[in-house]
Amino acid sequence: MIPLTDIGQLAERYDLVVVGAGPAGLSAAARAAELGLTVLLADENPAPGGQIYRAVTTTPVKDRAILGEDYWRGADIVARFERSKAAYAPRCTVWALGPDEAEPEIFEIGLSLDGKARMIAASQVILATGAQERPFPIPGWTLPGVMTAGAAQIALKGAGIVPSGPTVIAGCGPLLYLLASQLAAAGADIVAVLDTTPKRNWSKALAAFPDFLRSPYLAKGLKLMAQTRRKLRFVSGVTGLAAKGEGMLASVTVERGGASETITCDTLLLHQGVIPGINLSSAAGCDHLFDAEQHCWVPRLDSWFASSVPGIAIAGDGAGIGGAESAALRGEIAAFDAARRLGRLSKPDRDQQAAPIRAELERRLRGRRFLDLLYKPALQFLAPKDETIVCRCEEVTAGQIRDTALRLGVTGPNQMKAFLRCGMGPCQGRLCGPTVVELISEVRGTSPAETGYYRLRPPVKPVTLTELAALPQTDASVKAVVR
């Protein structure tokens, strides 16, 4: 691995540019470099690992039992990448990806590092930008003291810090249990774990249960659940949540079985599963579709994780949620196909070399459907009460969105932007998009697939005017604005 610390060190062109240094990106970059491709791995974070293996080479957490063996497995993935000849640019943000105007079969990629921008070229691109936590809009979720559960995990892995006062964890999904057990082991004072899994999900999920019995998740998951339930106060069947406080979190109000309870806490950690992050893939023009079982937008991909834009593949959880182990395998498969597209690997060689990885991927994904069905969030946490802020950036409430959809007959999220500015703040809809779609769908009686999603455009991350102005200009672009 060749570490790059200055944007000037990047080459003009690579065979393959991989975006994101989680398990998928690290594995894709390592495999592609092993196959002889020139590779750049660009990642926004200071160290490799993505979110799941965040800070695996740098974490100050010494006791290995706290983060668990599954976490430390990430060190092997990083080590393999470090042995490869791939170039690695940490703290490097990719903000644009599109065809080069002069040579449409080549991609032009806009990147920034340390306040300096560059445009470089790539023949192939693998997006391994992973997942984000599904927005969990409840009244008061913008108060300081309320964070995502993933944020607390990142703070623990990256900085060795834990919430200092009474802490409540709320939501649903397998990661909720993992986080509760990690934080408890690290010494956090977890006063309650509030489970919002709808009880009726069980009947739907049972159909997928036989497959789950053969899943690698099963033993791990059951052990974790038993531990969490034994050690911590566990409240199931939660139907309503509200964070309360003046300028800062003071308590959380919990509705359950028609009764209401208020729990005093300093920190509230919210989590209702993860969804693919689609901002970069959408802005690059890749088609997306709505996956009804995972209840989120996913890119349309073939069996090699190739998107609808030839030359762009999407690996890891960005391809649809599959977990860390499957992410690494998907990265490898996408890398084999990138080598084939570049003519470095024949089709039969690609198929043969990828076959055992495919078999392992299938095994890893077994039982996933059961988790998807069981932990599908309840409707009231997808389309929240009117007083809830939905767009955190522009402070637009669910009530405003419902009212505008109803009275002005707004049919989709892009029209809603024009009226309310939701999705137009710095996060570019990452924290409100799914909820806005859900609310419009509710009012109009349509499905999220029919309602559609925000039209996303580059830059997908903020770039300063200084950075843009310092980019070299082509004659054509200068002529376009000269009168």
Added chain:
Amino acid sequence: MFRPMRETANAAALNFTFDGRALKGRAGDTVAAALLANGITSCRETPVSGAPRAPYCLMGICFDCLVVIDGVGNRQGCLVPLTDGMAIETQHGRRHVEEVEA
């Protein structure tokens, strides 16, 4: 809001300021983590209502950890590694024309 775990690996101490107040961080921390570890409860005020906000996702997507770092506004604290001598300030609402001209 947050506190260091009892047992962590040693790291160099870094000095920085938040709104002029002298604080200490740990080499390897991001700006957002260093603020949380120092009990800073809010790091920005929103441009719309002026409501206080604190880091929410810590993974670069929510933009609630926006701060001013060494005079440059709108920096994502969760993505910027803390360095010695950094001057970090609260990001106060939206910018005004006179500030830009100055």
